[in-house]
Amino acid sequence: MAPFTTIHRVFAEQAERRPGKALFELPDGRSVTYAETAETVRRIAARLLADGVTPGDRVAMQVEKSPEAVALYLATLRIGGVLLPLNTAYTAAETDYVIGDARPRVFVCSPERLPGHDHRGEGDELVVETLGVSGDGTLLGGGGGGPASGTLPGDGGHHSELHDAGPDDPASILYTSGTTGRPKGAVLTHGNLVSNCRALLDAWRYTADDRLIHALPIFHVHGLFVAVNMTLMAGASMYYLPGFDAGTVIDLLPEATVLMGVPTFYTRLLGEDRLTPESCASMRLFVSGSAPLLARDHQAFEARTGHAILERYGMTETGMNTTNPYDGGPRKPGTVGKPLPGVETRVTDRESGRALPDGETGIIEVRGPNVFAGYWQLPEKTASEFRADGFFVTGDLGHVDEDGYLSIVGRDKDLxxxxxxxxxxxxxxxxxxxxxxxxxxxxxxxxxxxxxxxxxxxxxxxxxxxxxxxxxxxxxxxxxxxxxxxxxxxxxxxxxxxxxxxxxxxxxxxxxxxxxxxxxxxxxxx
Known part of the structure; x- marks a missing residue:
């Protein structure tokens, strides 16, 4: 068996192998290479160390989408920190709750958010830094009024070492919630991220030759731990957009090979007259997830473009669980396919936990190296969500058809x-x-x-x-x-x-x- 490696170590290797290759292609025409990103990662890592981050400490990130935000993610892992991505749409009250619960060592926010958060740095427990969409702010040593601005420490402000994380070490905490409204942090390990990424690279034939249109946010699983991680580990490139704009995506389709999106992307693309088989000639894969895609939209998209959208099933606590096939079988509208390699799924009776036969609807349960370590500081809640044999009870309702494809028909809770x-x-x-x-x-x-x-x-x-x-x-x-x-x-x-x-x-x-x-x-x- 090959020795365990991490996302941040694979990225460092890719940066040495492909230093001049563009990792990010930006809307203004600029490119950011693997080597340039690696340099930014080392600078941010030095900054975080100066702020007192030690292995296991949390680093909260509530910033707008930028190449530097991805560098912050990699820098956090590089020094053994645990990334805490926060939705940029959170109100102050929502952010306060998460920070109070996770108790990060550093909180990085956009410069324009600083007036609402500058009080946080008054004590010794939390350092506030800023990071803007153009790399401005205190995190990279610029201005912005953060408490840690000044000269970066170490070898010219660079940190060259790579933390040797194990598969069970935490890499990130993503906050999710239940019907009570109380958010809880799902702890994802390095092993979770790597195993899921490797399974997806194989399942979707994703390689260094791919050019991804990245129009997702990077504060949740789909945008960061699927789209970004796959690109980093494959050594591929991204057309890195601040958000989804149908016209911009149509413009990029002739130059790209993959689009990962949510159903909204595809309903809006269907409203564009320029969505044609010719505009999609270089594309090999359209992926949809994070919400159900209507069968009628799946069928309409294939009729318009000749491409069948590939639907998959994932969640915060598990990353990706199942996928429709890239090849070797149909991509069935209304289904999310079969389990990824190494992942097991079953449908059970919600009361007894008894496995149900194909065709019967019940609770979807998942077991595999992708399943999270547990909820942050909630051992009883964690225990209640797992069966004795290690299956995680997702709370989603579904059934399996005669071909082994999973369909999700609803949610046990009212999410x-x-x-x-x-x-x-x-x-x-x-x-x-x-x-x-x-x-x-x-x-x-x-x-x-x-x-x-x-x-x-x-x-x-x-x-x-x-x-x-x-x-x-x-x-x-x-x-x-x-x-x-x-x-x-x-x-x-x-x-x-x-x-x-x-x-x-x-x-x-x-x-x-x-x-x-x-x-x-x-x-x-x-």
Whole structure:
């Protein structure tokens, strides 16, 4: 068996092997090579060491997408730190909770966010640094008012050593949440990241010859631990976009080979007249995940381009679990394929844990080297999510067809995935329920042609009240990231309940399932 290696060590080897090759191709025409990225990694590593980061310390990152942000990720791993990527849409309250729970040694934010966070560096426990989209800020020794600005230490401000991490050592903590709304940190190890990346490189035939269109955010699994890690380990190149713009992606298709996206990408591309077989002639793979892709969009895309989108299934706690085949079998619309090499999946009865036969719907469980180490400082919660034989209980509902393909039909909990991002209903309900004109609320996800799912709030007004939908939305907007905002509010006299008093959200979802069926891509509430 080959000795274990890490993402940061493989990247260092690629930078020596391909120093002049472009890793990042940027919208302004600039390229950033492997060697230039490696230099930035060494500089940031020196800075983090000067800030007091030691192996096992957390480094929180809430910055806009840039090549330097990827360098910060690699630098953190290089010195044995644990990366804590934070959604850039988080409000101050959401960020405060995560920082308070994970207790990072360093918090890196965008320069424009510093006024809201400069108080954090007043004690000795946390150092605040800044990093901008152009490499500006204190992290690379520039200005910006951070507490650690000044001359970088060490050999010209470079750190050349590579931390020798083992497969069980933590590499990152990604915060996810349950229906209680309490975020919890999923601890991903170096072994998790490497094993999953190697399986995907093989499954999708991803090599140094690939040119990826990267239009995803880099604060979650899909954008960072799938798209970026695969590119780094393969020695490939990325057209590195700040976000998704259909016209820009169409422009890049003739020069690229792979696009990794969420269903929203494909619904918007289908709205472009320039999406043709000719524009996709150099493309070999379109990947979709993070939310369900409607079968009709899968079929429409293949009809327009000749390419069948490859759907896969993953989650924060496991990385990627299953994939439709690259070759050797059909890519079935509405399915997420078969387990990756080394990964086991099964569908079980939610009460007994008994494995169910193919065709029956139950809870999806996963076991393999991709499955996370546990929730940060929550041993009891971690234990409750695993079976005695090591299978992780995902909470997703699915079934396996006669060909062994997995289909996801829903979620045991009421998680909403909108545009590839997780929305937890309880968090929104708690804010609505304290409004003086609201008696109670239920937040659900319903199908949306652009976002896969979107958020709807069903509200029972307080006696004698007649609240306006826009007033309720304004009242909660400041506490929630934009993607969590309900796109429609519906008022009812009472919420449906079972004999035990539990709100029947399935009934609400059925009632409002067609709310956005005729809405065009990008539409807001009707």
């Amino acid at each position: 909403v995935i909108s545009g590839g991002l997780n929305v937890y209903p309880k968090e929104i309900e708690q804010l609505l329920d304290v409004h003086p004109e609201v008696l109670e609320s239920a937040v659900i996800g319903v199908p949306h042609p652009d976002f896969g799912e979107t958020v709807v709030a069903v509200v029972v007004p307080a006696p004698g009240s007649a609240p306006r939908a826009d007033a309720l939305l304004d009242a909660v907007a400041g506490e929630l990231a934009r993607y969590k905002h309900p796109r429609a509010v519906r008022f009812v006299e009472a919420l449906p309940r079972n004999v035990m008093g539990k709100v029947q959200k399935a009934e609400l979802r059925r009632c409002y399932a067609d709310l956005f069926v005729d809405a065009g891509a990008g539409s807001d509430a009707p």
